[in-house]
Amino acid sequence: QVQLVESGGDLVKPGGSLRLSCAASGFTFSDYYMTWIRQAPGKGLEWISYISNTGSTIHYADSVKGRFTISRDNAKSSLYLQMNSLRADDAAVYYCAKGYGSTWAFDYWGQGTLVTVSS
Amino acid sequence: IQLTQSPSSLSASVGDRVTITCRASQGIRSYLAWYQQKPGKAPKLLIYAASTLQSGVPSRFSGGGSGTDFTLTISSLQPEDFATYYCQQFSGYFTWTFGQGTKVEIK
Numbered sequence: 728q729v730q731l732v733e734s735g736g737d738l739v740k741p742g743g744s745l746r747l748s749c750a751a752s753g754f755t756f757s758d759y760y761m762t763w764i765r766q767a768p769g770k771g772l773e774w775i776s777y778i779s780n781t782g783s784t785i786h787y788a789d790s791v792k793g794r795f796t797i798s799r800d801n802a803k804s805s806l807y808l809q810m811n812s813l814r815a816d817d818a819a820v821y822y823c824a825k826g827y828g829s830t831w832a833f834d835y836w837g838q839g840t841l842v843t844v845s846s
Numbered sequence: 847i848q849l850t851q852s853p854s855s856l857s858a859s860v861g862d863r864v865t866i867t868c869r870a871s872q873g874i875r876s877y878l879a880w881y882q883q884k885p886g887k888a889p890k891l892l893i894y895a896a897s898t899l900q901s902g903v904p905s906r907f908s909g910g911g912s913g914t915d916f917t918l919t920i921s922s923l924q925p926e927d928f929a930t931y932y933c934q935q936f937s938g939y940f941t942w943t944f945g946q947g948t949k950v951e952i953k
Contacts, residue, residue, distance in 0.1 A: 771945070771946050771947045772881075772944040774934075786939075827891070830877070830895055830898075831879075831936035833891060836889055837888065
């Protein structure tokens with residue numbers, strides 16, 4: 728069955744960096760686009776980044792553009808999010824989610840990894 | 847494009863019919879999805895393409911609408927349906943937006 732497992736969340740100081748990973752299994756990872764979505768404590772969902780199945784097309788929300796970098800390694804069935812210049816408002820649970828083809832919805836989500844930004 | 851859900855929260859009883867509305871700030875194609883999220887859990891896809899029920903989702907859930915106004919209806923609320931519901935749209939330019947969420951609570 729499809730599984731997405733995020734890791735890498737941690738407590739980091741403002742201005743610091745963190746790299747999140749998402750290990751995928753149960754489907755042909757290289758066939759699907761992937762995204763990162765975050766949820767600040769007690770708040771709603773915010774889409775932050777998209778990467779096509781080959782990695783050739785990438786998009787970011789304005790809130791993270793220039794600070795975050797999405798990437799993938801299809802040989803390892805893994806998705807990554809490099810987060811630099813972290814701010815207090817980046818604190819959230821970060822989810823990776825699998826694209827659902829031309830529906831442009833997300834049919835599988837990981838359990839999330841918590842990023843805390845505090846001095 | 848902004849999505850506004852109404853109401854932000856509601857109280858209902860088991861067996862009630864519940865409708866949640868998602869309004870877009872401008873007309874969108876039917877790339878509209880609905881998710882259910884329970885506390886401490888990841889969201890779960892319920893509906894995509896505005897009205898198509900995701901596999902395995904009970905038929906008491908239904909979606910509708912077009913243009914700027916979309917709805918999620920639960921025909922007969924069950925105890926396991928108490929959760930927060932989000933609508934989500936795809937802009938067509940590889941960006942996505944979520945509504946602010948509707949919390950469905952037990953009356």
